[in-house]
Amino acid sequence: MDQVLIMQNIIVVFLVFLAVFLLIYAIGKKPVKRREQKIYACGEDIPPEHLNVPQDSFYRVFVRTLRIGWLKRMHTGNLSDYLAWIVLGLVFLIIILSILW
């Protein structure tokens, strides 16, 4: 029964996304009127190449926000640190499993 419900949900989501896709596609197919103008800002004409922003800069804010200090410090690249993690992980697992057994 659960599986039938899941399948129905999946099909509904597929159909919704298909409808959204077709809608966006149909809108995108309409011809757009274009006109070219010089880029003007702060009293100056700016050449287009000066306004080129690297694609990955879009994600930079997100990456900086998620740069969790301790996580970064954990990945030192030092083998001794990684071996220490393994040993600490092993001790943690044995203690927890002994308590839960």
Next chain:
Amino acid sequence: MLYSFYAIPLLLGAAFIIPIVSFKGIRYVSWVAIVGTFLALLLASLTIPGIMTDRILTFQMEDWIAPFGITVVVDSLSLLIIMIVTSIGFLAAMFSYRFIKDKRTKYYSLLCLFLAGMLGAVHTGDMFNLFVFFEIFSLSAYALTSYYRNANAIEGSIKYLIQGSLATSLILFGVAFLYGLTGTLNMADLALKIPEISSFVLPLSLGLLLTGFGLKVAMFPFHAWKADAISATPAPIGALFATAATSVGIYTMLRMFLTVFSITSVMVYTLIALIGVVTMIVGAVMALQQRDLLRLLAYSSISQAGFVLLAFGVGISNSLGYTAAVFHLFNIVVLEALLFFCAGVIIHHAGTSDMGKLGGFARFSPVLNYAFLIGILANAGVPLLNGFSSKWLIYIATLQTNPIFMVLAVLASVLALFYGLKAYSVIFLKNTKIKTKGISHYMLIPIVILAGVCIFFGLLPWAGIRISNIVVESFTNVPYIMKVLLW
């Protein structure tokens, strides 16, 4: 009949024949590996009808009676992993035909040994043989990591060697404790004897085994080797590390939990789910911060393995979790292999995996462009692709058992979309000219096949769910014990 078992001697034979064949001509070496891996896939496929009718196939080496002698057992779970190992192995061998230019003899010989070791670990019904086969495939993996012989490769290989050796030592200790406690190494016999024993050595042994196999899966906090090793290896081997080797690690963990120890404690499974959640978040956050494509994909594979552990952990309370775990394991194998093969093509043509230096691949090859896009969207769980089907099941299973885990799973998927699109926009949309020629068919065929599978199981998820349900039937250990010990 257990045809898939013959894939082990076949690949071992191929590993030893390749150096001899290399005297005849270096181009024959590749073909021995490609034909060998294809025959292994064929033998694995021939086992499917037997599993569909009998569910479990077994035989004893040299006619010893179990629990004595070496037992070979294949059930639906083992067969799924065997199919994964042989199919990705075949595609990797085919992809390597144009990708690998130097030291082909060593490369293909080690590749066959690596695959044979993994197949052996999945076929065996004996703890000590499991350890031996783990050593075989691990040693081949260490050597393959150092294939390029540059500073990165040597560093990655030594790090992997030392951490991997520690893991296999822990597995050996775990096996020794079990043997000391029960006097047997046969998994079915262990499953029969362990419930009768009450000793502090059992959690100790399970902890040692879990750490050892956890390192192969690269679950947190044993994941550190993976990014270093994968970023140093050739891309087809990276694909095998991220897919086949991870699957074998997950398989052994499932075998320990469900068959040997037959754990029913909800708390222990919750611990696994918690480790899965931490693994998927840490993997995704670390992937987001990478500038090297192979390191990004390595962390991505760590994150996706966390999803499988989460689904498996909630499976004890909600059986849908088990179905989701199996289906997602299959899906991540397909999509991670696709991404690694695409990365292989990119590295082959650009000569670097540094995303800061890459760009312009959308114009270079539209097929590669769409295949990579399919891979990253499937990885993030976008609808109409296979990653969505299994992640949807994981969300439902976790929502019914632990909604916080579900929220974190969705967050990890959002992060996957971010790092995937970041890689895609930098590598494909940036306006850079590529001066090399078109992509070889040997590289393109595996990519197209895997992209097709991503779409197929995205559009027809019921097929994957049905296969997963058949695999989940093997999660109870009573038929396994009866088949092995009572014939």
